[in-house]
Structures are given as structure tokens and as C-alpha cells.
Amino acid sequence: xxxxxxxxxxxxxxxxxxxxxQALALRKFEPWFAGTHAALHxxxxxxxxxLVSSLPSLAGKVRRRLFWRAGFAxxxxxxxxxxxxxxxxxxxxxxxxxxxxxxxxxxxxxxVTLHGYDVxxxxxxxxxxxxxxxxxxxxxxxWQRAAVFLCVSxxxxxxxxxxxxxxxxxxxxxxxIDLALFRPDEVExxxxxxVFTGRLVEKKGARYxxxxxxxxxxxxxxxxxxxxxxxxxxxxxxxxxxxEGLPCEFLGVQGAEVVKEYLAKARVFxxxxxxxxxxxxxxxxxxxxxxxxxxxxxxxxxxxxxxxVVSDGKTGLLAPxxxxxxxxxxxxxxxxxxxxxxxxxxxxVRAMREKFDLRKQTARLEEIYTDVVxxxxx
Numbered sequence: 190x191x192x193x194x195x196x197x198x199x200x201x202x203x204x205x206x207x208x209x210x211q212a213l214a215l216r217k218f219e220p221w222f223a224g225t226h227a228a229l230h231x232x233x234x235x236x237x238x239x240l241v242s243s244l245p246s247l248a249g250k251v252r253r254r255l256f257w258r259a260g261f262a263x264x265x266x267x268x269x270x271x272x273x274x275x276x277x278x279x280x281x282x283x284x285x286x287x288x289x290x291x292x293x294x295x296x297x298x299x300x301v302t303l304h305g306y307d308v309x310x311x312x313x314x315x316x317x318x319x320x321x322x323x324x325x326x327x328x329x330x331x332w333q334r335a336a337v338f339l340c341v342s343x344x345x346x347x348x349x350x351x352x353x354x355x356x357x358x359x360x361x362x363x364x365x366i367d368l369a370l371f372r373p374d375e376v377e378x379x380x381x382x383x384v385f386t387g388r389l390v391e392k393k394g395a396r397y398x399x400x401x402x403x404x405x406x407x408x409x410x411x412x413x414x415x416x417x418x419x420x421x422x423x424x425x426x427x428x429x430x431x432x433e434g435l436p437c438e439f440l441g442v443q444g445a446e447v448v449k450e451y452l453a454k455a456r457v458f459x460x461x462x463x464x465x466x467x468x469x470x471x472x473x474x475x476x477x478x479x480x481x482x483x484x485x486x487x488x489x490x491x492x493x494x495x496x497x498v499v500s501d502g503k504t505g506l507l508a509p510x511x512x513x514x515x516x517x518x519x520x521x522x523x524x525x526x527x528x529x530x531x532x533x534x535x536x537x538v539r540a541m542r543e544k545f546d547l548r549k550q551t552a553r554l555e556e557i558y559t560d561v562v563x564x565x566x567x
Contacts (some may be wrong), residue, residue, distance in 0.1 A: 193558060194297075196288040196319055197281070200224035200238040201231055203442060204388055204418075207364050207475045208265045208280050209234070214367070214551040218558055221272050223265075225253045225287065230442065239272070243267045243565065257323045258292030269295060273475040274301060275562045276336075282307035283320045286327040298561050301331070302362075305472030305493075306392075308348045314467035332358070339554075343474040350389030351542060362557070365550030366478045368542055370445075372454040373534075376507040378435045383520065384455040386448055386476055386483075389420030392469045394461035394490065398427065398448035400513035401461070402435055405520050412436060412524065415451055417443050418492040449483070456530070457523045458485045462492050463511050473498055478545045481505065481537030486530060488519045498545070504537035 195212050196206075200222055209232055222238035226249065241262045242252035246258050256262040269291065269416040274552030276301045277292050279285040289549035291391045307324075315321030324331075325410040332355050338347040346359050383402070395416065415438040416426070423439070430437045440447075452458065458480035462471035473491035478498050480487060488536035489495055490512070499505040506522060508515035525531055560566045 190219045190288045190556075191217065191562070192274040194269065194272065194277045194291070194295075195220050195222050195277040195282055196277055196291065197222070197224045197282050199226060199228040199231075199286055200240065201234065203431040203444075204229050205280070206232065206445060207366075209365055210367055210547060211551055212556070213246070214365075214547050215553070215555060217555045218275070218524055221274060223269060224284075226255060227352070229423070234473050235513065239265065239268045249443055254319065256290070257287060260293075262310060263414050263482050266291070271392050275432040276558060278302070278558075279559075280304065280330065282323040282328075282338075285317075286324040287320065289327060289330060289334060292398050298336045299339055300339065300561055301335050302341065303345050303349055303354075303472070304341050305345065306469040308345060308352050308354070309464075309468050309470040309493075310466045310470070314469075336566045337557060339557070340472075341398055344470075344494035344497065346471045346526075348470070349436060360424075360557070361543055362554060363473070363550055364475060365545045366475060366482055367547045367549035368482060368545075371449070371452075371479045371541075373538060374449075376453050379434055379454050380456045381413055382455045382522065383412065383414045383457045383459050383473070383488075384417065384451045384480075385414065385458075385460055386443075388418050389416075389422040389426060391460055391465040392471065393418075393420075393497070394463045394511075395422060395426055395518060397461045397463065397490075397513045398459055399429055399435060399437070401459075401517040401520060402437065403433060404514060404517035406436060409521060409524055412520075413438070415440060415455075416486045417441070417448060417451065420504045433509040448479075452483045452485050453561050455480075457520055459488045459516075459520065459529060461488075461490045461508075461513075461516055462495060463490060464492065477505075480543050482541040482545070484534040484538050486523055486533040486537060488516060488523055490516065500536070500540065504531075504533055 242249035471495035501507040506519035
């Protein structure tokens with residue numbers, strides 16, 4: 190069986206289950222994982238990833254920097270040659286730039302998936318990290334050498350065009366979700382519950398959700414919010430909840446089964462993503478597809494790639510970006526209008542099966558892999 194090397198600088202953050210799910214859904218290509226280092230809280234993978242350095246020490250940092258700055262990592266390349274992949278698939282543009290020396294050493298083509306921050310964030314912000322500076326130095330070469338850039342939404346394709354990515358190499362490809370895993374459960378819904386799941390960062394809009402929650406509580410006193418995830422805004426959000434006595438429970442980072450359990454019981458799923466100060470925007474948001482596939486309608490903002498997965502008035506309700514009052518009204522409609530909720534719930538399940546079936550989307554990805562390997566996409 191042909192092999193594909195799945196490359197990510199950090200292998201593999203728990204928030205990126207969509208990358209692992211896609212890899213495990215491959216049928217014609219065998220996935221192997223590689224990167225510069227293990228993520229701080231990494232997911233369990235089916236095989237040991239190949240890393241530039243597995244050392245958390247200063248020596249490990251030196252090895253990573255040598256790789257990023259000069260492409261120097263002889264032991265890393267030696268292990269990759271034993272795998273002998275047919276191609277390299279990097280997730281995020283920054284990781285695509287880091288993977289260039291791998292492709293040169295292996296003499297293999299490169300596929301890059303563009304997910305969001307990598308094409309929406311400003312160059313000024315990207316310069317703040319070692320990986321970002323590498324990407325900016327290598328961006329022109331990446332545009333030239335990559336066979337294809339897979340955009341997770343039409344929105345991301347438009348943003349990539351604005352950044353100067355070659356139009357002929359851009360293709361929209363929805364990642365898809367496991368519909369055998371994310372499907373309606375025969376459990377009783379808590380009609381007062383809202384669920385948020387995501388990183389607690391500016392882009393995910395948790396501040397606006399708390400604004401909306403305060404407004405909803407005035408007219409729906411039994412409402413309560415479960416916030417799943419962690420991030421730099423954690424302390425700020427917890428302090429506000431405590432100060433205002435908001436009905437919000439912080440659950441931290443949770444595994445897929447716990448997330449599923451909360452999605453299955455929730456009345457409303459709400460991640461009101463916004464454009465961050467650095468330009469970072471929601472490329473699509475696979476969790477929106479997961480929630481709807483389980484029959485849980487979405488309340489969010491009309492932002493980024495969200496309208497491509499949430500159809501306003503058909504599978505969910507979208508308010509103008511950053512309008513917490515409008516978001517609160519939509520949450521109240523979903524809490525109180527049973528006929529509307531039932532219609533959006535059923536429509537969401539049907540729409541996700543039609544558009545975001547992981548098996549179908551991964552089969553299409555393997556067709557792209559084959560075209561790249563055969564030289565039809567270069």
C-alpha cells in the first residue's frame with residue numbers, strides 16, 4: 190500500500206482531532222505521522238510519530254531550530270527514508286514551509302491543507318513565532334513547490350487568493366466528519382442547556398457568548414452553559430462568571446466521548462467566532478458539523494467559513510458578527526420554539542450527511558493524492 194506522510198510541526202494537539210480522523214479514514218494510502226516535536230497535550234496516535242526531537246530540553250530546542258533554520262536533521266531524514274512515503278501532506282501553511290526540506294530529501298511532492306489562521310492572520314503577527322518567520326521566508330518557495338493547496342472552505346480559498354497564493358493550485362476540500370460517530374443519540378435533551386467547545390482564545394468569541402448569556406438569563410432564568418476547552422482567556426472568563434454569577438460551568442479540555450455526550454444532550458451549540466485583532470478567522474469549524482450531525486442546532490455569528498457549514502434559518506441561526514444582543518435572541522428562539530428546533534435539528538442531520546461525510550470526502554482526498562503522485566497536479 191502507498192504511504193503518505195502526515196506532517197505537522199506539533200504532533201498532534203488534542204484540538205486537531207479532524208486531522209487524525211481524516212488520516213484514519215484513508216483506505217488506499219497508509220498514514221504515517223511526522224513533525225518537529227510532540228504537542229504539549231498530544232493525542233494518542235496509532236503509531237509512534239517520527240520527530241526531529243522528542244526531547245523537551247534545551248538540546249531538543251536546538252535541534253528544532255537547526256531544522257527550521259537550515260533544514261538540518263540527518264537522523265530525522267534517515268528514519269523518514271525507511272517509511273518511504275509517496276507524498277507529504279502538511280496541515281497548515283506554516284507546517285508546509287517547514288516540510289519543504291523533507292520533500293527535498295525524500296524527492297516527494299507536497300500537499301498542504303490551509304485551515305484558517307495560516308491565511309487569515311497578519312504577517313506582523315506571524316513574525317512573532319519561529320515557525321511564522323520561517324514561513325514568511327519560505328512562502329514564495331512554498332507557493333512554487335507545493336502541488337496543491339487544499340482549502341477547508343470557499344472563505345479560506347478567497348483569503349488565500351488575497352494573500353497571493355497561486356489560484357491554479359487552490360482547491361476547496363471539506364474535511365468531513367465520522368457520521369457513524371456523530372449521529373443523533375436517543376437521550377433526553379436538556380432544553381435549558383447551551384454547549385461551547387473550543388479553545389478559549391479571542392477568535393472563538395467566548396466573551397460575546399457570556400454577553401449573550403447574561404441577556405438570555407434575564408428572560409430564561411433556567412439557562413446554563415457548559416464551556417469545554419482551555420486557553421489564554423480561561424482566567425478572564427472564569428473571573429467574569431464568578432463576578433456576575435453567570436450560570437456557566439468550565440469543564441476544561443475533554444476527550445471526544447465527553448464532548449459527544451454534551452452535544453447529544455444540549456439544546457443549543459454556540460461558538461460565536463469573530464475576527465481576532467490579528468486577523469485570525471474561523472476557516473470552517475468542524476465542530477459545527479459535528480454538533481449538527483448529532484441534531485443539535487447552532488447559534489453563532491455570520492463569520493468566516495461558518496455559513497458554509499451552518500445554513501442560516503435551515504440548520505441554525507446566524508447573527509451579525511459581534512452582535513451579542515442578536516445572538517441572545519437567536520439562543521432564546523432555539524430554547525423556546527420547539528417547532529423551529531425540531532426543523533433545524535432534522536435539517537442539520539440531513540445536510541451534514543450530504544456534505545460532510547468523512548468517508549466520501551476522504552475518498553476524494555485520495556483521488557487528489559493519486560493525481561499528485563502521478564504528476565497530474567504539480
